[in-house]
Amino acid sequence: xxxxxxxxxxxxxxxxxxxxxxxxxxxxxxxxxxxxxxxxxxxxxxxxxxxxxxxxxxxxxxxxxxxxxxxxxxxxxxxxxxxxxxxxxxxxxxxxxxxxxxxxxxxxxxxxxxxxxxxxxxxxxxxxxxxxxxxxxxxxxxxxxxxxxxxxxxxxxxxxxxxxxxxxxxxxxxxxxxxxxxxxxxxxxxxxxxxxxxxxxxxxxxxxxxxxxxxxxxxxxxxxxxxxxxxxxxxxxxxxxxxxxxxxxxxxxxxxxxxxxxxxxxxxxxxxxxxxxxxxxxxxxxxxxxxxxxxxxxxx
Ligand SMILES: NC(=O)c1ccc[n+]([C@@H]2O[C@H](COP(=O)([O-])OP(=O)(O)OC[C@H]3O[C@@H](n4cnc5c(N)ncnc54)[C@H](OP(=O)(O)O)[C@@H]3O)[C@@H](O)[C@H]2O)c1
Numbered sequence: 001x002x003x004x005x006x007x008x009x010x011x012x013x014x015x016x017x018x019x020x021x022x023x024x025x026x027x028x029x030x031x032x033x034x035x036x037x038x039x040x041x042x043x044x045x046x047x048x049x050x051x052x053x054x055x056x057x058x059x060x061x062x063x064x065x066x067x068x069x070x071x072x073x074x075x076x077x078x079x080x081x082x083x084x085x086x087x088x089x090x091x092x093x094x095x096x097x098x099x100x101x102x103x104x105x106x107x108x109x110x111x112x113x114x115x116x117x118x119x120x121x122x123x124x125x126x127x128x129x130x131x132x133x134x135x136x137x138x139x140x141x142x143x144x145x146x147x148x149x150x151x152x153x154x155x156x157x158x159x160x161x162x163x164x165x166x167x168x169x170x171x172x173x174x175x176x177x178x179x180x181x182x183x184x185x186x187x188x189x190x191x192x193x194x195x196x197x198x199x200x201x202x203x204x205x206x207x208x209x210x211x212x213x214x215x216x217x218x219x220x221x222x223x224x225x226x227x228x229x230x231x232x233x234x235x236x237x238x239x240x241x242x243x244x245x246x247x248x249x250x251x252x253x254x255x256x257x258x259x260x261x262x263x264x265x266x267x268x269x270x271x272x273x274x275x276x277x278x279x280x281x282x283x284x285x286x287x288x289x290x291x292x293x294x295x296x297x298x299x300x
Pocket of ligand 1: 008009010011012013014033034037038039040059060061062063064079101102103104131149150151152153154158159188
């Protein structure tokens with residue numbers, strides 16, 4: 001049995017790990033929520049890791065409010081860096097692997113081809129900067145780490161772009177959606193499945209492929225194109241009578257939707273390194289989006 005401890009029980013990734021864990025009977029997964037361990041007060045982290053004595057730690061928790069982070073840099077730093085540093089220290093002390101999830105927002109979005117893991121980081125805002133600081137702490141402290149950078153996460157759970165767009169499409173006759181930011185929409189269910197799938201490898205004593213990896217879906221698009229995919233697939237699933245089927249989707253610029261924090265214009269990441277080392281990539285975007293929409297239609 002692989003005894004796994006997850007921080008971030010109620011987030012998209014945490015709930016996806018819970019939903020997918022039954023497919024991995026060789027793994028037992030224990031989850032900690034904010035009540036059990038408030039990451040803004042890292043003192044408890046070490047005690048809880050010692051209590052659970054896991055074979056591997058997954059950090060699925062983060063301060064993810066990208067705009068709010070601009071006004072709460074200290075809190076974002078505590079959760080995205082200080083708490084992660086404490087996890088890394090205890091993981092290193094116990095000589096167990098730490099799987100830490102990070103973000104495309106460590107990049108500035110100026111690249112013209114998919115970002116590789118070695119590309120220069122240059123976060124545009126507080127969220128990205130604090131996530132990068134967390135990565136750096138993990139790399140400095142724990143030899144046995146996997147940092148998995150992902151992007152544009154959606155799922156049947158919590159707040160996310162797919163759920164927001166389904167609501168807007170069904171409420172409005174016309175919506176404008178940003179068409180000048182490119183990224184890879186990634187299902188948290190796929191991420192969770194991939195993480196659980198690599199645990200037997202990662203927890204083997206002779207595993208040597210620790211490091212930083214990009215892990216995103218195989219398809220790049222803009223938010224506007226993503227919305228059109230959501231509409232097309234939801235209409236196929238729910239029928240033309242679905243109230244969102246007729247909503248007109250108009251391409252907009254980022255300037256038309258100013259946000260407190262600047263987003264990278266291009267955050268497509270290459271997953272070649274992950275695929276080479278682990279021998280698989282995430283499922284096709286089409287299948288993944290359909291699976292999430294089906295779960296939402298079924299009342300997930
Ligand atoms: N969402 C995206 O589009 C995206 C894109 C790129 C990378 N990522 C990364 O992917 C990972 C998973 O993201 P996600 O979308 O699953 O995030 P999420 O849905 O926002 O969930 C974040 C989790 O962190 C927990 N958390 C926040 N502050 C906490 C605190 N002070 N103490 C304890 N727990 C706290 C939340 O607890 P509560 O439920 O109690 O609030 C929640 O369980 C994160 O590392 C994120 O940076 C996400």
